[in-house]
Amino acid sequence: MTSISRRQRITTVLFILFFAILAGLTFFSSTLETMMLPKVITEKIASKPLVHQVNGSGVLTPRKQVELMNESGSKILKVHVKENEKVKKGQKLVTFDSSELDEQLYQEEMALKKQNMNREVLKENLMNALREGDEQVIAKAKRDFELDNMDLELAQRKLSKLRKDKADKQTLTAPFSGKITKIVDEDSMNVSQGGTILTLMDSGKGFEFLFTVDSGNTALFEIGSKVSVRLVKDNKLVNGTIQEIKVASKENREDSSEDAPIDSSYQVVVSVTDDGLKGGEQVSVDIKKESNEKGFVLPKKWVHKDATGSYVYVVEEKKSSLGNTFNARKAYVLTGDSTVDDIVVVNGLSPNDEIIIESSEPLQEGNRIRIY
Secondary structure (H helix, E strand, C coil): CCHHHHHHHHHHHHHHHHHHHHHHHHHHHHHHHHHCCCEEEEEECCECCCEEEEEEEEECEECCEEEEECCCCCCEEEECCCCCCEECCCCEEEEECCHHHHHHHHHHHHHHHHHHHHHHHHHHHHHHHHHHCCHHHHHHHHHHHHHHHHHHHHHHHHHHHHHHHHHHHHEEECCCCEEEEEECCCCCCCCCCCCEEEEEECHHHCEEEEEEEEHHHHHHCCCCCEEEEEECCCCEEEEEEEEEEEECCHHHCCCCCCCCCCCCEEEEEEEECCCCCCCCCEEEEEEEEECCCCCEEEEHHHCEECCCCEEEEEEEEECCCCCCEEEEEEEECEEEEECCCEEEEEECCCCCCEEEEEECCCCCCCCEEEEC
């Protein structure tokens, strides 16, 4: 082999080795640069409905319940019913001691009999005066008889009132059909005037409970609409009806701070009717409703804001002969309906977009990234 050929081969080998080293350095520097880029996690977006969901719970209480009082303060002789007993309108519930009224009635009846006997005397006096013809005596006898008439009318009215009081106060009857839910201690039977003797529930009106929602969720409820109510104890479902939606009082608001808006929360009242209910049961509701707005539903934490508006970071791919690179791009979006955690993007994204949901470093528009 000649020296020229050997020199040419060495030159060729060195030339190839140079380019190999150059390519290796280029690849290494590119790899090193890529390793230094922010690492991101992405997720494909999907078109799905936004679902509003409200959970509520409470305790069933009777819709109509009255406390029956001892209006007269008389001693109770007997309670004719027991707790949880069903009663009909007008049914006798309690008998009171009427001995004082009985004594008053007796005295008034005796006084009336005495007055009637005295009346006969007045009649005789009037007849005698008329026979004798003495005008002064006649006038006096007539005046005495008229006064007695007035006294007699007053006595009869008083006696009638006492008899009515005895009829009203001797017994306590049910003002409507229902169920006895509570009776005072029957051992004492000494309930003061105006004190509660027993509690009567109108079982025909059913039960109700209420729970609090924020103002943004009131659109989910419509008065008169039906909801499924779950009995917590036995996991049974019963039918309920939304009866009322009212502004929550400050005492009943979950957020009772002074700075909270007055109308920031509402109370939803749900009525429940079922033969097996007794009252006091723990219940809950789980109401779901799809939003009318269509678009891409994203977690709110993916959506950012700046002076221009709302945006999300999406992946932008750039292809080249040296390999593909990826950049972060701000995609400004138009948002719509939302829940506590999610929001609808109605414009600004396409189905092929990949959202950057997490980054190892804060991102800016156009930053190169590497996808984890």
